[in-house]
Amino acid sequence: MPLQRIMHVEDDESIRAVAEIALTDVAGFELLSCGSGQSAINQVEAFAPQLILLDVMMPQMDGLQTLAALRQLPGVKTIPVVFMTARIQQAEKQHYLDAGAIAVIDKPFDPMQLGDTLHRLYQQQLDNN
Known part of the structure; x- marks a missing residue:
């Protein structure tokens, strides 16, 4: 099944706005934007995303x-997670991958490429499972 539903968790309103335009208007995804981790936890099961884009x-x-916390929820355990961060040191990226992320995207990100990047990462994850 192609990637259609993404949950984006980001506390910075301006980054959320840019990502929303990139992911809905440019890439055509159904998107749920959350301003905090707790908001994501509260809404994730009802929204049922196929991928979670998560600020560090x-x-x-x-x-x-x-x-x-998301991994404690039964329906969320296997949803692929991509971290997004301005911390671009390799050791930190490896820490996020070790925590269960399928990838780490650097900030600032290219809004015109974000949707394609997430499509590719999601497909790679499907192909690997």
Whole structure:
């Protein structure tokens, strides 16, 4: 099944807005944008995303804590997660991959390529399983 439904978790409103345009208007995805980890946890099961795009640095609950909490929900355990971060050091990226992400996207990201990148990562994940 092609990628259609994405949940984006990002505390920065301007980044959420750019990603929303990139993912809905440019790439044609159905998108649920959440401003916090807790908001994502509260809405993820009802929205049933095929992929979660998750910011690393957020107040209250960071991306790693959010991922750990999401993985506790039965219907969410196998949903692919892609982290998005301005922290671009390889050791940090490896830490996010070790935590269960399928990929890490650097900020700033190219809005015109974001949808294609997520399509490719999702397809790779399907092909690997």
